[in-house]
Amino acid sequence: MSEMINNREKNVIKNPERHALLQQIFVDLHNGKNLEEVKTFFDEKIGKITVEEISQLQHDIEGVPAEEAKRLYSTHTEIFKGSIVQIEKSQHPEEEQGHPVHTFKLENKEVTKLVGKIQIHLEQFEKNDSVENIYILLEDCNLLFDLDKHYSRKENLIFPYLEKYGIYGPSNNMWRVDDFIRDAIKEAKQKLTNYTGEKEEIIKIGQYLIREISDMIYREENILFPMSLQNFTEDEWVKIAKESDEVGFCLIEPNEVWVPERNQIDEKAISEGYIKMETGILSLKQLELLLNHLPVDITFIDHNDVVRYFSRGKERIFARTKAVIGRTVQNCHPPRSVHVVEELLADFKSGKKDVEDFWIKFQDQYVYIRYFAVRDENGEYMGTIEFTQNIDPIQAIQGEKRILA
Numbered sequence: 001m002s003e004m005i006n007n008r009e010k011n012v013i014k015n016p017e018r019h020a021l022l023q024q025i026f027v028d029l030h031n032g033k034n035l036e037e038v039k040t041f042f043d044e045k046i047g048k049i050t051v052e053e054i055s056q057l058q059h060d061i062e063g064v065p066a067e068e069a070k071r072l073y074s075t076h077t078e079i080f081k082g083s084i085v086q087i088e089k090s091q092h093p094e095e096e097q098g099h100p101v102h103t104f105k106l107e108n109k110e111v112t113k114l115v116g117k118i119q120i121h122l123e124q125f126e127k128n129d130s131v132e133n134i135y136i137l138l139e140d141c142n143l144l145f146d147l148d149k150h151y152s153r154k155e156n157l158i159f160p161y162l163e164k165y166g167i168y169g170p171s172n173n174m175w176r177v178d179d180f181i182r183d184a185i186k187e188a189k190q191k192l193t194n195y196t197g198e199k200e201e202i203i204k205i206g207q208y209l210i211r212e213i214s215d216m217i218y219r220e221e222n223i224l225f226p227m228s229l230q231n232f233t234e235d236e237w238v239k240i241a242k243e244s245d246e247v248g249f250c251l252i253e254p255n256e257v258w259v260p261e262r263n264q265i266d267e268k269a270i271s272e273g274y275i276k277m278e279t280g281i282l283s284l285k286q287l288e289l290l291l292n293h294l295p296v297d298i299t300f301i302d303h304n305d306v307v308r309y310f311s312r313g314k315e316r317i318f319a320r321t322k323a324v325i326g327r328t329v330q331n332c333h334p335p336r337s338v339h340v341v342e343e344l345l346a347d348f349k350s351g352k353k354d355v356e357d358f359w360i361k362f363q364d365q366y367v368y369i370r371y372f373a374v375r376d377e378n379g380e381y382m383g384t385i386e387f388t389q390n391i392d393p394i395q396a397i398q399g400e401k402r403i404l405a
Contacts, residue, residue, distance in 0.1 A: 021045050022053060029075050039079050048083050077215045084222045093237065094229055098258030100157070100240045101225050103249065107150050108217045110251040114143055115210050122206040129199050134192055137206070141189040143251065144209070145331045150250035151178040154220070157240045157247070158228055165231045170224055177216060184209050234260055248306075248326015297388040300374075301329045303381055305345060317367055317388050348373035349381050365390040 028038050094101035118140045125133040155178065159171040188205045191198055232240075241258050274283050282290070291298065291311045297318065299310040305328045310320045329345075330338050347353040348371075358369040370387040 018046070019053070022049070025079065035075055035078060038075075042079050042083070046083075049080055050084070077219060080223075081218065084226075093234070093258075093260070094225070096258055097256040098241065098254045100153075100237060100244060100258070101229065102258070103244070103254045104150070104154070104225065105221065106252055106254070107250040108221065111147065111150070111213060112217065114140070114251070115213055118144075118206065119210055122203060122210075125206075126199070126203055129195070129197075134195055137202070138189065138192045141185055141192065142331055144185045144213075145189075146250045146327060147185070147213070148182060149248040149326050151182070153244055153247045153249075154178070154224070157243055158224065161232055161236050161240070162228060167227065167231070170227075174216075174219065174224065177212065181209065181212050181216065184212070249322070253322045253325065295389065297386075299386040299388075300383055301386075302383040303349075305329050307332060308383070317362065317365065317390060344371060345384065348384055351379075351381075359391075364392075366392045366395065 025038055025042055028041070029035075093099050094105075096102060118137075121133070121136050121140055125137055155171070155175050159175065162168075162170055184205050188202060188209065191202050191205070195202075237258075238260065274281050275287060292313055294311065294313065297311060297313060297316050297320075299320070300308050302308050307324045307327055307329055310324070312320075324332050329341060344353075344356050347356070354373045354375075356371045360367050360369070368389050368391045370389075372385045372387065373381060374383045374385055376382050
């Protein structure tokens with residue numbers, strides 16, 4: 001393991017002797033020393049550890065094979081739990097609605113709830129691998145796919161700024177574990193979709209996901225976020241907040257836009273701004289009200305199949321939650337119908353079709369569903385609109401009704 005210690009970086013180590021003891025913990029774990037013995041050694045010789053020390057340790061270790069990294073990262077978390085020195089700050093902007101860290105933590109609460117449900121569903125599946133219990137776990141997997149947005153914001157918005165400050169541990173190690181979790185979710189869904197009795201394998205993957213997702217939440221909230229809050233400027237947090245919408249949110253989304261007090265006047269002006277179009281000018285509020293008052297439900301997905309918008313009329317036909325924003329449309333449909341969605345989009349992208357219509361009986365409504373390919377002035381495919389309407393009242397129309405009547 002000693003050959004994997006990276007001493008090339010010129011990071012300043014405040015206490016070389018203490019750092020050497022911490023490095024020894026990594027070496028002992030890699031060499032298979034009992035976790036309890038290593039934990040006892042840590043408690044006796046170290047006691048408490050700062051986020052800076054954890055970052056330096058993670059930065060020191062490189063070249064570890066993927067499976068070994070997975071094991072080591074998990075054991076590191078067990079050793080450091082309850083021993084991390086919290087950063088004292090005179091102000092806590094991360095407690096304000098809409099601040100990126102506040103949003104990350106809200107998502108973690110929802111993910112924790114979901115993981116608790118998965119634990120129960122996994123136990124039910126272990127007792128009875130019925131079609132119903134398989135389908136319940138499949139639905140859990142579909143929700144877990146939302147973690148990709150949480151991890152993507154972390155990897156593409158938080159990690160680059162940490163690297164700017166010479167902190168590479170999270171991007172080198174945490175990102176790798178994020179990918180392990182993503183792969184496990186995909187594997188679980190694949191095995192459940194094509195289930196042929198591999199109950200033990202599915203239970204093992206499920207237990208791994210429960211453990212690793214929970215541990216990742218701990219690492220984020222006790223290491224990554226305090227480390228980021230200690231280093232990032234307010235302007236950097238503003239940029240991260242503004243770019244978060246591009247990636248999307250996990251299971252929930254912030255109720256408010258975070259605006260530092262010094263920027264509140266400018267942000268208000270933006271939110272009350274106007275959009276100039278070819279045939280008119282509307283304020284943002286007017287445009288949103290207009291779309292929400294149409295007697296139809298509208299959903300728009302972009303050229304990458306990502307859900308970007310849906311209208312919020314008073315009586316939506318099919319329920320939509322903000323959690324779908326930023327998800328691929330494939331992950332918003334049951335597995336049995338995904339192939340239909342993909343065929344339709346393939347026809348739109350190739351130019352084979354520009355519109356596709358469906359009509360179904362749904363509850364007490366007769367629902368007309370229309371899909372339109374959206375193309376720019378050069379004919380390039382830009383996305384798809386889903387247009388849904390209850391046509392029962394239209395079909396019931398007879399005779400005439402003049403406007404003056």
